[in-house]
Amino acid sequence: MRPTPGLRRQIIQSLAVMALGITFISVFGSYVFYAFAVAYLPDSISETWIPSRVEMIWIVCTIIAALGMAVFVAIRLSQRLITPLKAVAHSLREVAQGKLDARAPLDEQATGETAQLVRDFNTMVDRLQSMTREREFWNAAIAHELRTPVTILRGRLQGLAEGVFSPSGEIFESLLRQVEGLNRLIEDLRVLSLNDSGQLEVQRVTVRLADELSFVLQAFAPRLATKGFHLHSELDANLLVECDAVRIGQALMALLDNALQHAEPGHLLVRLHQANGLIHLTVEDEGPGIDSSLATNIFEAFRRGDPTRSRKSGGSGLGLAVVKAIAEAHGGRVVVQPSSAGSSFVISWPARLRV
Numbered sequence: 001m002r003p004t005p006g007l008r009r010q011i012i013q014s015l016a017v018m019a020l021g022i023t024f025i026s027v028f029g030s031y032v033f034y035a036f037a038v039a040y041l042p043d044s045i046s047e048t049w050i051p052s053r054v055e056m057i058w059i060v061c062t063i064i065a066a067l068g069m070a071v072f073v074a075i076r077l078s079q080r081l082i083t084p085l086k087a088v089a090h091s092l093r094e095v096a097q098g099k100l101d102a103r104a105p106l107d108e109q110a111t112g113e114t115a116q117l118v119r120d121f122n123t124m125v126d127r128l129q130s131m132t133r134e135r136e137f138w139n140a141a142i143a144h145e146l147r148t149p150v151t152i153l154r155g156r157l158q159g160l161a162e163g164v165f166s167p168s169g170e171i172f173e174s175l176l177r178q179v180e181g182l183n184r185l186i187e188d189l190r191v192l193s194l195n196d197s198g199q200l201e202v203q204r205v206t207v208r209l210a211d212e213l214s215f216v217l218q219a220f221a222p223r224l225a226t227k228g229f230h231l232h233s234e235l236d237a238n239l240l241v242e243c244d245a246v247r248i249g250q251a252l253m254a255l256l257d258n259a260l261q262h263a264e265p266g267h268l269l270v271r272l273h274q275a276n277g278l279i280h281l282t283v284e285d286e287g288p289g290i291d292s293s294l295a296t297n298i299f300e301a302f303r304r305g306d307p308t309r310s311r312k313s314g315g316s317g318l319g320l321a322v323v324k325a326i327a328e329a330h331g332g333r334v335v336v337q338p339s340s341a342g343s344s345f346v347i348s349w350p351a352r353l354r355v
C-alpha cells in the first residue's frame with residue numbers, strides 16, 4: 001500500500017496552496033488589471049487614495065475569488081478530516097448499542113492519521129467481537145459440562161431422599177465420583193482463567209524432577225495396570241530442573257489421564273530428558289493417535305477428538321488446554337507428534353530461567 005501523507009503535512013500543504021493562490025490572484029491580477037486600465041480605461045484610475053468605481057469592482061472581485069478559493073480548500077480539507085471521523089463516530093454509536101458487526105468504511109478520502117484511526121477502530125471492534133464470541137462459547141460450554149454431573153447428583157440425591165434408592169456404599173461412591181469430576185472441572189477452569197489473565201504463577205525452583213514425577217506415576221500405576229497398560233518410565237534421575245514441580249506433575253496427570261481415557265492399552269512411555277538447552281517430558285502411547293487435522297487445535301479448551309466418545313469417558317475437554325497453559329507459563333510449549341503407533345505428547349521448556 002502507498003504510504004499516506006500525514007495529517008499535519010496535508011494541512012500545511014493546503015494552507016500553503018491557499019496562501020500562494022490568493023497572493024497570485026491579488027498580485028498577478030493587479031498587474032493585469034492596471035495594464036488593462038492604463039491601456040484602455042486611463043480615466044478609471046483614481047488619482048486619490050479613494051478607489052474609483054472600476055477599481056472598487058476589481059477589489060470586490062478579488063475578495064470574492066480569494067474567499068472562493070479559501071472555502072474550496074477548507075471544504076476539501078475538512079472532508080478529508082470529517083468523513084472518516086463521522087464514519088467512526090457512527091460505527092461507535094452502533095457498537096455502543098451492541099451491534100458488534102458495525103465497521104467504519106475506509107474510503108479514499110481518509111489518509112494519514114485519520115485512515116489509521118479508522119483501521120485501529122475496526123481492529124478494536126474485531127477483537128471485541130471475537131472476545132464476545134469466545135465468552136459466549138465458554139459460557140455455553142461450561143454450562144454444558146456442569147449440567148451432566150449436576151443432573152446425575154440431583155437424581156441420585158432425590159432418589160435417596162424419597163427412599164427410591166437405599167443408601168449403599170456403591171451409591172455414595174458414584175455421588176463422590178460426580179463431585180470429584182466437578183472439582184476437577186473447577187480446578188481446570190481456574191488454571192485456564194488465571195492463564196488468560198496472565199496470572200498463572202509458576203514457582204520455579206530447582207528440583208530433582210524425576211523424583212517428583214515418579215510419585216505421579218506410582219499413583220497412576222494401579223489404574224494403568226488394570227486397564228492393560230505397560231508403563232515404561234525413562235526419567236533422568238540426575239536431572240536438576242528449574243520448574244514448578246506441582247504444575248508439571250499436574251500436566252503429567254492430565255496426559256496420563258488422557259492415555260487412560262483415549263489410548264488403546266499397550267506400552268506407555270514416560271520420558272524426562274534434557275536436549276539443546278530444553279527439558280522434554282514425553283508421554284507416548286500406542287494408538288489410536290490423533291488425526292493430523294486435529295493436532296493443531298486439540299490444545300484449545302473444550303476441543304475433543306471424538307465428542308461422544310470422550311464425553312462418555314468423563315473428560316471435560318480441558319485437560320490439554322491446562323497442559324498447554326502450564327507449558328507456556330514455564331516459557332515452553334507442548335506439541336503432539338505421531339509416534340510409531342500412536343501419539344506422543346511432548347512438553348518442553350527452557351532448562352535455565354533467563355532473567
Ligand SMILES: Nc1ncnc2c1ncn2[C@@H]1O[C@H](COP(=O)(O)OP(=O)(O)O)[C@@H](O)[C@H]1O
Nearest residue numbers: 258262263304305306310315316317318319320
Ligand atoms: N493419548 C491420546 N490418544 C488419542 N486421543 C487423545 C489422546 N489424548 C487426547 N486425545 C484427544 O484429545 C481430546 C482433548 O483432550 P483433553 O483436552 O484432555 O479433553 P478430554 O480428555 O476431557 O476429552 C480428547 O477428547 C481426545 O479426543
Ligand SMILES: [Mg+2]
Nearest residue numbers: 258315319320
Ligand atoms: Mg483429558
